[in-house]
Amino acid sequence: MDFYETIRRRRSVRKYSDQSVPEEAITRCLEAARLAPSWRNGQPWRFIVVRDRETIQRLVRANWLGGVVNLWLKDVPVVIVACAEARASGDKGDQLYYLVDVAIALEHVVLAATAEGLGTCWIGGFSEDKVRDVLGIPDHIRVVAMTPLGYPADRKGLYDRLAAVGKRHLRRKSLEEIVRYEKW
């Protein structure tokens, strides 16, 4: 898939089909993350691939309001949890680069998945401590985000339809609003 077509096609998918995701496709997505740039090449990203149904249910309950937020995650075939070995990154005063590094790497996963015909959705609405508890993640590792990985269902689910209310999720600021030339 052409790169710009991949960028245009990516959207948050909250309803997935039952089709299982080939191991090789998951590996290619993770390989895309492995090649991401990072502060001083610290590569602080660590990924956990979760396929076990019971573990996914427990991850759902680790989301805000006991899982009411992001309840749709209960039906996804795979969840990739993006963590950071924060000490392997660095900071510039109050700017912590592990967040930047892991965000870049996870977006590589997201775009690679799109090119594979897979759906994803960035998830930030979880309790870090609860996710740590479910997955046995040590205290010094930060949990930055997670995404489901799977084939989008033919039809949008309730949560996608809710997210589309007012087409908020499709609305983007214009270039004029976000770009300045030569100075602020």
Ligand SMILES: Cc1cc2nc3c(=O)[nH]c(=O)nc-3n(C[C@H](O)[C@H](O)[C@H](O)COP(=O)(O)O)c2cc1C
């Ligand atoms: C850091 C981050 C956290 C997000 N957390 C959630 C989340 O917890 N649940 C959810 O359904 N969507 C979440 N999203 C998805 C956004 O709502 C979505 O990207 C935005 O509305 C734009 O829609 P689009 O991705 O379909 O273009 C998150 C996105 C980002 C970048």
